[in-house]
Amino acid sequence: MNRRGFLKQSSASLTLAGGAAMAGCVGRGGERLTMAGYTGGDVSIRTGELVAFETSLDGAIIRRADAGYNDARTIWNACIDKRPALIAQPRSTTDVAKVVRFASQNGVSLSVRGGGHNHCGFAVSDNGLMLDLSQLNRGEFNRESSSAIAQSGMTWAQFDGLTHRAGLATTGAIVSMVGLPGYTLGGGIGWLHRKFGAGCDNLIGAEIVTATGDIVRAGLRDNEDLLWALRGGGGNFGVVTKLRYRLYPLSHVLAGLIFFPLDDVDAVGAFLDGYLADAPDDLNVWMLHRMAPPSPVVPRNHHGKPVLILAVTWTGDEATGERAIAPLSKIAAPIATAIKWRPYPEWQSALDGAWGDGFCNEWVGGYLNAYDGPVRDIIAKYVNIATSPLSDVKVARLGGEFSRCGDADSSFGHRDANYAYVIQTRWPRDEDSARHLAWTYNFHRALKQVDAGGVYVNFIGKNEPATRVEAAYTPSTLARLRAIKSEFDPDNLFSQNANIVP
């Protein structure tokens, strides 16, 4: 089916799937509803206005007293405990437009939930209107044009499941439960960015509901400026309802983990820094530094001890990959090696078990020019005194196709950096957060002394100042993003994100 056919069919069938709208009808008892306003303060909504809004939707509105409210407001980061006044679960783009119009016309604070995985918790806010896209989770691929259109409530697991059937893939997140929109609009790195570019580089079209409730398209031929902004500028320009991705032939990868004691980080790191500088685009390596998990592939005596894990992906043929990866297992004596030829979605979900929801999380990050001695010393020092065995710091080699995209192609910056890093602190919800956060921020302060400057928007910490977002872009990119923001969202309705102030 062609793209237009898909759009038409999805909207028609989703409309038929509606009907739950009257469940939990708003305005019961004739009261007015006080909600948080998006310019500050509260706004008061008339009952008639609410009822008209609710009955106009094919999808559902969930209120605090309704069954399902707690499930719907819960996001990946368990330390985010916000209680929206209303949760809208649209069933079509038209529904999304109605929700956005309701928020903008009534001055209501609006948060947008794609996959709900952003650690800062942008997807939900206290007493606002949460626009939950999870019901819009269908996709369609087009073999002829090697592209796929996805509704924006899809996760990478759902998307990869769809495209893998045709032996196709594009650059997604390294954990499959992550949502397409937050990842892609922020930039998107993963197991494939060196081969196929960043996630956003493969975004070739989008359908967006703007702050006025208008439905617009952005593509390589229409609204190119908007497409450029969506490739790295985050959720600042509207609610993206459909994303169109370029796909590549990729069915299997040679991929897995090589474990070393963290004491070997210098030997391994010194070799890697040189080896990866000349490596083919097919080789993608992330360095994970953490306490060894109690995994069956890791010998028991190493469980809970500091390790360096190389997460290796090879996208070429198996025999060449074996030759390219072999030197990595010989740098020092690995504790364990678990690399195999496997379907891409299997590798794409291999880390899911360690990154499920229900835990508290804080992430902070930046870029590195080199994975050199000073960097490795700081990492080793802090990982050895980590406050939680669940935390890690990941360093991803960039370069390859990722670095061939320039500022003219996308707003996702820092293409010349050799590595991106992210400190991922994770702890049980019932533990006091203070010491985990102190470790995170001390570690980050130390790394910032030696990093390359800049940050990837999806790795900005929850408690970093709002101005940190400026470090994600060059001054000229930021100026262009601000101009596009001013055109599409001059009043900053879409402010619950790494915000570009119009």
Ligand SMILES: Cc1cc2nc3c(=O)[nH]c(=O)nc-3n(C[C@H](O)[C@H](O)[C@H](O)COP(=O)(O)OP(=O)(O)OC[C@H]3O[C@@H](n4cnc5c(N)ncnc54)[C@H](O)[C@@H]3O)c2cc1C
């Ligand atoms: C376990 C885990 C693994 C991760 N792995 C990677 C990785 O490998 N590579 C990487 O680059 N990042 C990774 N991330 C970071 C991830 O890309 C971001 O957290 C991203 O924001 C999550 O997207 P989401 O749609 O799930 O988030 P949400 O929390 O739903 O949304 C995040 C932001 O995007 C905006 N947004 C969401 N949907 C839309 C929409 N439809 N239209 C407009 N704006 C929207 C929201 O308003 C919010 O500001 C990972 C995160 C987690 C938790």
